[in-house]
Amino acid sequence: MTGGYLKGRIRREDIITAAAAAYGELGYHSSSLREIAKRVGITHAGLLYYFPTKEALLAAVLERRDAEDSDREQLDVAPGLDVLRHFVALAGHNVRHPGIVDLYSRLAAEAVAPDHPAHEYFVRHYRAARASIHESFEVLAARGQLRDGVDPAMAALTFIALMDGLQVQWLTVPGDVDLVGSLRFALQSLLSVPL
Amino acid sequence: MTGGYLKGRIRREDIITAAAAAYGELGYHSSSLREIAKRVGITHAGLLYYFPTKEALLAAVLERRDAEDSDREQLDVAPGLDVLRHFVALAGHNVRHPGIVDLYSRLAAEAVAPDHPAHEYFVRHYRAARASIHESFEVLAARGQLRDGVDPAMAALTFIALMDGLQVQWLTVPGDVDLVGSLRFALQSLLSVPL
DNA sequence: CCTACCGATCGGTAGG
DNA sequence: CCTACCGATCGGTAGG
Structure with a gap:
């Protein structure tokens, strides 16, 4: 019964990816939740089900970037x-x-x-x-x-x-x-x- | 009867100054006409009497910066x-x-x-x-x-x-x-x- | 220069 | 996850 969890995790990752792309193209302030949600194929209210606020999504994007950097520096x-x-x-x-x-x-x-x-x-x-x-x-x-x-x-x-x-x-x-x-x-x- | 013109020119300069400050603090996109107008003490509709669009105001800010740079490089x-x-x-x-x-x-x-x-x-x-x-x-x-x-x-x-x-x-x-x-x-x- | 307004868009919530 | 909605804010216009 972990299927639901897995799907949710994948969805979260997709949202973070789309958000990162939008922040790069438009900046953070100009990236609306509706724009990011559209790239993932959901509504902005749906996005807020995964990330409670706009800032929480930004935090997730920054966290993933740090995690990726850490991975790369593992072979330090x-x-x-x-x-x-x-x-x-x-x-x-x-x-x-x-x-x-x-x-x-x-x-x-x-x-x-x-x-x-x-x-x-x-x-x-x-x-x-x-x-x-x-x-x-x-x-x-x-x-x-x-x-x-x-x-x-x-x-x-x-x-x-x-x-x-x-x-x-x-x-x-x-x-x-x-x-x-x-x-x-x-x-x-x-x-x-x-x- | 150039008094009116002079006052208008001073007002325009004040608006450009306020806009430049706002752009620096908030960026261009996040600087609303209402915010800039408030700093000058007029309404945003009043601001649009001097600069027909938001972009026209940005252009004026950039023009003045270029002019100031030119002045400085005059003593070249x-x-x-x-x-x-x-x-x-x-x-x-x-x-x-x-x-x-x-x-x-x-x-x-x-x-x-x-x-x-x-x-x-x-x-x-x-x-x-x-x-x-x-x-x-x-x-x-x-x-x-x-x-x-x-x-x-x-x-x-x-x-x-x-x-x-x-x-x-x-x-x-x-x-x-x-x-x-x-x-x-x-x-x-x-x-x-x-x- | 202002008041008053427009249509569009925003982040977030209710309630399912 | 969605529909439907909220209050706030945006750039710009009409009309004076």
């Missing part, structure tokens, strides 16, 4: 050059999955507002990303693989900012931006060894 | 190190005027959507900014002021992306980001001479 790389290569590879993955970039960029921009329901999520996200990359740059510095005068903390901060900025520019003028090449270039200019 | 700097210093100074200015950063970041993110009314504006904006900075990096390269292996085109693209990304991160976690210091750091890592 030791701090150092490999982490940087990992991020370049991630950029390559993103180029083939623009929906992920859309979702992240649109939400990040909306969420600068302190009262946006995803604000705290992004505050945590930035801190975690910065800490992780900072650690790698510290390791590189200790090994003498960083160019002279490169401060690990600054390098981490600017590296993340660069990724985010490149993504927005790439979404706006796709033909003008080589996401992977630019990232590799910027990274290389911080290192004293080939990436 | 020759391509080279001075242009880079100019951008660092601009970042310093922005830190003291977060409203400008808000407006720009929020609109840029919304406008990745091709059907956003500010989309074409940002396409042009990115191209122009890139061309201008590219030129400076070319000049620096010719003078041997660029580090070995630094490609002027890539440097221009990543420099703009970095500024944009830093701004979003600064808006989200202001205490964690040194806008000016980070920019100076990133710039210095591209140069073979002190900035």
Whole structure:
């Protein structure tokens, strides 16, 4: 008798997928429950049977993104050059999955507002990303693989900012931006060894 | 009898100012005409007497920003190190005027959507900014002021992306980001001479 | 510039 | 899960 539960779980996943796509295309505020429900083939009242409020659905989308990220980092790389290569590879993955970039960029921009329901999520996200990359740059510095005068903390901060900025520019003028090449270039200019 | 015209022009300016602030805080789509009108002390129907549609008001906001930028570049700097210093100074200015950063970041993110009314504006904006900075990096390269292996085109693209990304991160976690210091750091890592 | 209005859309609820 | 509904809000118009 778990059939009902299974079907419900699948439906929930479908709704989260549709919501993530809508948030990427339209932003969170402009994605109505009716629009998301239509993509799944139900009514907006039906959607509210699975997620009690609009914010609860957003929370579910962010939770799934975190879970996916955790999965990917399970095969976790030791701090150092490999982490940087990992991020370049991630950029390559993103180029083939623009929906992920859309979702992240649109939400990040909306969420600068302190009262946006995803604000705290992004505050945590930035801190975690910065800490992780900072650690790698510290390791590189200790090994003498960083160019002279490169401060690990600054390098981490600017590296993340660069990724985010490149993504927005790439979404706006796709033909003008080589996401992977630019990232590799910027990274290389911080290192004293080939990436 | 130009009094009437003058009052109208001042009113128009006030509306544009209020709209720019609202766009920065709420984004374009979430800034209702009623909200903007209230900040000016009129009704939304009164606002529509000055600007016939919501999009016309957005266009006016963008036009004024361009005009202000042109003014600032009137005292125009020759391509080279001075242009880079100019951008660092601009970042310093922005830190003291977060409203400008808000407006720009929020609109840029919304406008990745091709059907956003500010989309074409940002396409042009990115191209122009890139061309201008590219030129400076070319000049620096010719003078041997660029580090070995630094490609002027890539440097221009990543420099703009970095500024944009830093701004979003600064808006989200202001205490964690040194806008000016980070920019100076990133710039210095591209140069073979002190900035 | 305002009052008064329009049709459309929104998130959420009742009740099944 | 749906139908039917609610109050609120939206951009825009009529008519002055």
